[in-house]
Amino acid sequence: MSGVGAIILGVGVGIAAWSVFAGLTCVGARRRGARWPMAVLSGALFLAAWVVWYIRDEHPFGAAGGVEDRPDSIPRDGSIDLGLAGRRLVRVERVEADADLTLEFSGGDRVAIGPGNIAPGSAPVPGLIGERCAAATCTEEGSLEIRFTNDGRIRVSHDDDVEAWELSGADGRRVISLPGGGVARWSPR
Template identity: 35%
Template sequence: MKLAIDQCRVTRILLDFDLTIEFDNRATVSFSEVMIDELTVDEDNQFEGLRSLAALHGLVCLDAEFDENGVLRMLFAGGQRVVASPRDEVESWEYCAADGSTVLCGPDGAVESWPAPEHPHAEPSSVEGLPSIGATVVRLSTGDRAAVEFSDGTSLLFELPLDSGYLVLRESVTSARQDDAASEGWAVELSSGYVIRYRPRTV
């Protein structure tokens, strides 16, 4: 059975508790465990998975289908393959269309689907700006509209170096300041000691 993402372009890769691929038709596919080419990614190596999936940014999905056992296979332009197999005790993958209709692979490969809700819930919007002290980093994304998102609803539109992800995700803010009001630069320090810093380029 097919998912409606054939010929859709990958716009973002996101990491919160799962890894998610977002497409230009606003559909998403999220994984708790996934094989990217020969690399198996789960809770223990999510940051490696984020770096591997980041290579899909801008590519078109040529095929996405799942079988009666719940195995999802995706093929991308360039030959990259993503495969998600069922897990014993938890959900393996979830597809969500822009209208909210959902297909989910539950434990042991049981695939369920739900139609779009009659009254879709609006996604909480992120506000661009500095986070409050104590806010936690809840999501990282790379690709179009790359961002670091916080539990207080703020978002830094910032392309984080992906090898620093483990120092950022789920860490709390210890300080947030404008570096210089004239330069529009800022710095956000996290409980890990990592500082997310932005300095605009001067001409």
């Protein structure tokens, strides 16, 4: 192979690799709620997009989790802190068969809310994507409240017949609102 052929092959491989990473980053940006123009720009500048996502997802350089998880701490008002404070709501899904919707936060924590359990007066959930959680607490009776820094709130009351909501932490912790009231908690792995 001549020197020119090797250069052309090298440039072709580089463009193919860049295209793969750009395409995957574009898909990732769409899953995070970006509109098409911003998703395409994120794909074109994928290295910059990765750095921004890394910082926004609460991963300070070298740290694994960002925000300290405190699922078992109990604030003065008797509510249970779920350890979501400071994390951003990155995605909302309506695909699980037994959940009305699933909220995914930076760091991988997920909150599944059962069908029809969001209390009246809660903020429209899609409008909260990208917002940072100010506090997420539940009561021993099984009610849930997630407050955001833009003053948006999601409230879920316990359900007499089914599990109204469930927190699944990326670290293995789980908190579930039990039918009829109360919560069950599992510590991190």
